[in-house]
Amino acid sequence: MKHTLSVLVENKPGVLTRVASLFARRGFNIDSLAVGTTEDPTISRMTIVVSADETALEQITKQLYKLINVLKVQDLDPEEMIDRELVLYKVSAAPERRHEIIEIANVFRAKIVDVGRASLTIEATGTGDKLAAMEDLLRAYGIKELARTGKIALARGSRDA
Amino acid sequence: MKMTGAQAMVRLLQKEGVEVVFGYPGGVVLPLFDALYEAEGIRVILTRHEQGATHAADAYARVTGKPGVVIVTSGPGAANTVTGIANAYMDSVPIVVITGQVATHVLGTDAFQETDITGITIPITKHNYLVDDPADIPSIMAEAFHIASTGRPGPVLIDLPVDVSRGEIDFTYPERVNLPGYKPTVKGHAKQVHQAAALIAKARKPLLYVGGGVLSSNGAKELKELAELMQLPVVTTLMGKGAFPEDHHLFVGMPGMHGGKFTNYAITETDLLLGVGVRFDDRVTGKLATFASKAKVVHVDVDPAEIGKNRPVDVPIVGDARAVISAITAELRKMNAEPRTDAWMHVIDDWRARYPFHYHTSETAIMPQYVVERVRELTKGRPTVFTTEVGQNQMWACQYLRITEPRTWVSSGGLGTMGFGLPAAIGAQLGRPDHLVIDIAGDGSIQMNSQELATAAINKLPVKVVILNNGYLGMVRQWQELFYEHRYSSSTLPQDCPDFVKLAEAYGCFGIRATTPAELDDALVAAFAYDGPAIVDVRVEREENVFPMVAPGGSIDEMLGGIPGGPVSEMLDEELFEEVWE
Numbered sequence: 001m002k003h004t005l006s007v008l009v010e011n012k013p014g015v016l017t018r019v020a021s022l023f024a025r026r027g028f029n030i031d032s033l034a035v036g037t038t039e040d041p042t043i044s045r046m047t048i049v050v051s052a053d054e055t056a057l058e059q060i061t062k063q064l065y066k067l068i069n070v071l072k073v074q075d076l077d078p079e080e081m082i083d084r085e086l087v088l089y090k091v092s093a094a095p096e097r098r099h100e101i102i103e104i105a106n107v108f109r110a111k112i113v114d115v116g117r118a119s120l121t122i123e124a125t126g127t128g129d130k131l132a133a134m135e136d137l138l139r140a141y142g143i144k145e146l147a148r149t150g151k152i153a154l155a156r157g158s159r160d161a
Numbered sequence: 162m163k164m165t166g167a168q169a170m171v172r173l174l175q176k177e178g179v180e181v182v183f184g185y186p187g188g189v190v191l192p193l194f195d196a197l198y199e200a201e202g203i204r205v206i207l208t209r210h211e212q213g214a215t216h217a218a219d220a221y222a223r224v225t226g227k228p229g230v231v232i233v234t235s236g237p238g239a240a241n242t243v244t245g246i247a248n249a250y251m252d253s254v255p256i257v258v259i260t261g262q263v264a265t266h267v268l269g270t271d272a273f274q275e276t277d278i279t280g281i282t283i284p285i286t287k288h289n290y291l292v293d294d295p296a297d298i299p300s301i302m303a304e305a306f307h308i309a310s311t312g313r314p315g316p317v318l319i320d321l322p323v324d325v326s327r328g329e330i331d332f333t334y335p336e337r338v339n340l341p342g343y344k345p346t347v348k349g350h351a352k353q354v355h356q357a358a359a360l361i362a363k364a365r366k367p368l369l370y371v372g373g374g375v376l377s378s379n380g381a382k383e384l385k386e387l388a389e390l391m392q393l394p395v396v397t398t399l400m401g402k403g404a405f406p407e408d409h410h411l412f413v414g415m416p417g418m419h420g421g422k423f424t425n426y427a428i429t430e431t432d433l434l435l436g437v438g439v440r441f442d443d444r445v446t447g448k449l450a451t452f453a454s455k456a457k458v459v460h461v462d463v464d465p466a467e468i469g470k471n472r473p474v475d476v477p478i479v480g481d482a483r484a485v486i487s488a489i490t491a492e493l494r495k496m497n498a499e500p501r502t503d504a505w506m507h508v509i510d511d512w513r514a515r516y517p518f519h520y521h522t523s524e525t526a527i528m529p530q531y532v533v534e535r536v537r538e539l540t541k542g543r544p545t546v547f548t549t550e551v552g553q554n555q556m557w558a559c560q561y562l563r564i565t566e567p568r569t570w571v572s573s574g575g576l577g578t579m580g581f582g583l584p585a586a587i588g589a590q591l592g593r594p595d596h597l598v599i600d601i602a603g604d605g606s607i608q609m610n611s612q613e614l615a616t617a618a619i620n621k622l623p624v625k626v627v628i629l630n631n632g633y634l635g636m637v638r639q640w641q642e643l644f645y646e647h648r649y650s651s652s653t654l655p656q657d658c659p660d661f662v663k664l665a666e667a668y669g670c671f672g673i674r675a676t677t678p679a680e681l682d683d684a685l686v687a688a689f690a691y692d693g694p695a696i697v698d699v700r701v702e703r704e705e706n707v708f709p710m711v712a713p714g715g716s717i718d719e720m721l722g723g724i725p726g727g728p729v730s731e732m733l734d735e736e737l738f739e740e741v742w743e
């Protein structure tokens with residue numbers, strides 16, 4: 001099962017390596033990983049998506065806590081989190097088919113951020129499901145290049161004290 | 162006060178109470194060695210190899226309970242510590258390894274003798290640091306010693322670029338460490354402690370399964386109190402040896418691959434396994450599905466990640482072993498719990514009597530087990546620290562020595578590092594100058610760090626190396642005999658190359674050989690009495706095997722060799738159980 005871990009770490013050199021190396025050597029697979037500083041510049045948040053059963057997840061969490069620079073590990077409840085990912089798609093777009101592609105982008109509230117001679121670049125944000133649906137449609141036109149940020153997430157405000 | 166980074170390092174070592182440093186110099190670490198040159202209260206032991214320095218520091222830490230310190234140069238020096246660091250990591254030993262590094266402005270350029278030692282050691286250190294500003298030295302040193310020696314102890318590495326150690330700082334002692342992400346739990350959770358006590362109070366076949374955690378927490382006394390209060394039988398792992406006196410009537414041996422049959426039977430039959438400072442290592446558990454499968458499990462460990470890692474647990478208790486043991490004992494006293502293990506001890510005693518360790522004696526050949534027995538007898542009553550190498554020698558040492566005091570047994574457990582025993586003996590001797598220190602060695606292992614004989618000789622450290630010279634990588638040969646159709650691929654060593662007596666003499670040590678049982682005692686006595694380091698080259702029966710043995714991946718109650726007897730279910734005398742209990 002997929003879990004979204006929100007991991008607060010000290011913003012120090014080498015912390016990403018420590019976390020990545022831990023996942024690699026303990027045989028845990030990372031589906032996606034996104035890092036950035038938080039409201040406190042000395043602390044970064046890593047959002048890590050892993051596929052793991054309960055036992056493995058418990059090990060991952062405990063092993064993460066053993067890293068001195070790790071401050072907090074949260075397994076976000078899918079029902080109680082806001083998660084987003086940003087994707088850039090560069091789609092083949094002959095002039096006569098552009099409007100179709102633009103329409104798809106509109107339906108998904110995505111933006112056209114670059115127009116080339118034979119391509120359109122679309123910026124889309126959303127949850128995994130939405131992006132997957134959109135990608136599916138864009139495939140028909142030919143996706144030339146794709147870049148994604150990896151998922152970021154926060155627990156919903158209703159969970160705050 | 163203004164001083165250089167290197168001088169600050171030395172001040173901080175002094176402040177941490179460091180009396181001995183094991184090291185080896187080189188270009189970029191020279192500022193630090195220079196600052197150590199006339200440092201008060203710190204003895205620098207120049208080993209002959211950085212691996213030797215690291216193992217010596219490891220053993221020093223094990224016998225004293227204080228962190229061991231290593232200082233080496235960058236590149237090859239740092240790389241040579243890797244095995245020693247991995248060894249300390251696997252066995253949870255507090256050491257602080259300080260490595261010189263190339264200057265910060267050339268870091269990352271493949272400069273001469275640059276190696277990314279912090280990168281290399283991420284998986285084998287509890288934490289590590291690359292210092293890039295001399296001003297950080299005080300806080301990093303304080304953190305390093307704190308992290309190494311608290312919680313689950315382990316190695317910490319500090320990589321110190323040469324310009325940082327030359328740089329100037331305005332020195333003040335750090336007031337306290339500030340590590341928001343590091344807060345080991347000491348006290349066990351009260352509810353869980355109560356649950357554990359309640360289970361102990363009503364268990365009929367309880368068993369304490371004790372490991373190195375009890376030694377690191379200095380909890381041997383508390384363990385004995387608990388065991389005696391409730392008359393709980395105790396097994397200690399290879400790492401836990403010395404946590405409970407091996408001559409005590411409640412002592413039930415070492416579990417696992419080469420443990421006692423009686424020990425493994427006890428684990429298989431127990432109804433309450435109390436794991437304290439252990440990690441359910443595969444060499445102990447064998448096949449997990451059948452390990453203590455009739456038991457409820459209480460697991461006490463300071464490292465939460467060990468609890469439930471290999472074996473589901475009924476009562477998990479995160480905390481310092483000593484603190485939790487004391488709390489459980491207090492709880493049992495409050496409950497007025499009474500021991501009820503008479504019948505169980507009866508069964509265990511019966512197994513112990515039926516399945517002792519056993520070997521065929523010989524008039525002409527020296528049996529390796531006999532050597533260990535003679536070492537045991539000839540050192541009786543004399544405070545002794547035993548170190549071991551790895552292989553059959555180590556397993557026979559486990560089976561035939563009697564370790565009765567905490568921190569007097571030093572063996573490479575988790576990593577199984579050949580070449581550990583001699584440098585370990587050196588570190589142990591420095592930590593315990595009044596003890597006799599004996600390395601039970603193999604002819605293969607001893608050659609992996611025999612250069613340290615020089616360290617022993619020059620520093621007048623009278624360690625004794627007893628080589629069970631079988632002319633084989635014996636443990637490898639044993640596996641090849643049992644599982645690879647006697648095909649002794651790359652496991653034969655000529656018994657007389659090197660000539661270990663001459664090797665000892667070349668270093669100015671005492672060397673003596675025993676080739677017949679009649680010569681053995683005299684050789685051992687002479688070596689132990691000698692006022693300096695000594696090697697005893699004992700030519701033992703070459704193809705003796707360590708038995709009993711659990712086949713790799715097998716159930717621990719199904720052992721090869723040893724005194725015949727089936728799996729535990731057949732051997733249990735049901736009648737006896739009924740009679741004593743009802």
Ligand SMILES: Cc1ncc(C[n+]2csc(CCOP(=O)(O)OP(=O)(O)O)c2C)c(N)n1
Nearest residue numbers: 552553554577579603604605606634635636
């Ligand atoms: C550094 C290292 N290399 C290889 C091994 C694998 N190994 C385990 S036991 C052993 C044989 C040890 O031979 P010796 O020291 O003569 O001991 P014996 O088993 O003969 O008593 C070997 C090669 C190891 N444990 N450590």
Ligand SMILES: [Mg+2]
Nearest residue numbers: 603604633635
């Ligand atoms: Mg050998």
